[in-house]
Amino acid sequence: MKRRSTSTQSVTSTPTVIAWDVVDDDQSGADISYSGNQFTVNEDGDYRFGGFAAVNSAAQRPQLVVEIYINGVATGEQRGGSYIRNSGVSYDYWTIEFAPEPFNLTSGDTVELRVGQVAGAAYGYGGSSSVTLNGDKSKVWLERMGTGPQGDTGATGAAGSDAPENRKLNYTF
Numbered sequence: 001m002k003r004r005s006t007s008t009q010s011v012t013s014t015p016t017v018i019a020w021d022v023v024d025d026d027q028s029g030a031d032i033s034y035s036g037n038q039f040t041v042n043e044d045g046d047y048r049f050g051g052f053a054a055v056n057s058a059a060q061r062p063q064l065v066v067e068i069y070i071n072g073v074a075t076g077e078q079r080g081g082s083y084i085r086n087s088g089v090s091y092d093y094w095t096i097e098f099a100p101e102p103f104n105l106t107s108g109d110t111v112e113l114r115v116g117q118v119a120g121a122a123y124g125y126g127g128s129s130s131v132t133l134n135g136d137k138s139k140v141w142l143e144r145m146g147t148g149p150q151g152d153t154g155a156t157g158a159a160g161s162d163a164p165e166n167r168k169l170n171y172t173f
Contacts, residue, residue, distance in 0.1 A: 001026045001142055003034065005135025011055060011064060013126050015114035018053070018133065020140055031144045038110040039142045050099035051140030053115055055131050062129035063118045066096050070111055076100055080118065093134070102145055113140055 003020035017037045031043045041047060055064050065080035079098040105111070117127035 001032045001034065001039070002139060003141070004139045005133070007133055007135035009133050009135075011115050011117060011131040011133050013117045015067060015116040016133075017112055017114050018135070018138070018140075020113075024139065032142055038112045041105045041109050041111070041142075041144070042107055043144060044106050045104070046102045046145045047105050047111075047142055048099070048102050048145055049111055049113075049140070049142045050097075051113070052095050052097040052138060053113070054093060054095040054134040054137035055115075056093045056134060057129055057131045059129035059131070062127060062131045064094060064096060064131060065116060065118050066098055067114050067116070068098070068100065068111065069114055070103065070105070071109055075103070078118070093137075095137070111142055 001023070002025040004022045004024055005018055005020050006022060007019055009016065009018075019037050020034070023034075031041065031045075032047075033040045033042060039049075049068060053064070053066050055062075063080060065078040067078045068075050079100075080096055103111070115133060117129060117131060
């Protein structure tokens with residue numbers, strides 16, 4: 001399921017949950033649902049959650065981080081980058097991409113993305129710059145892994161006589 005936002009909300013030092021209110025692509029079937037700014041998985045399994053968040057600011061050097069929450073608890077490290085330079089002649093937008101290792105989730109687990117500012121070298125949230133999320137340039141996706149069609153089985157499949165490790169090349173010179 002791929003979603004984007006129409007939000008242009010202000011991002012502060014308080015972690016903000018983003019409303020991913022536009023569906024770009026939903027081939028998840030019944031595996032995943034979305035409501036109340038959260039993804040909910042409906043099947044046990046391994047899931048990939050990734051995306052990018054774009055912000056802009058007229059302030060000098062605002063820093064932004066994203067953090068993934070599972071069942072309301074921060075998971076992993078804050079993901080961020082440098083800062084928006086904003087010298088008046090520079091590109092005053094910044095995009096943070098994130099693609100952590102897959103999560104093993106259980107039916108009913110919720111996943112959400114929070115965005116916030118950081119200040120200085122301290123881990124956590126802080127800062128007072130004016131930063132705006134550009135939802136139309138931001139996107140997230142959550143997809144269940146290993147749910148595609150299986151390959152052939154038997155003599156022509158995984159470990160059958162026609163499997164790659166059993167194939168022999170015959171050359172005539």
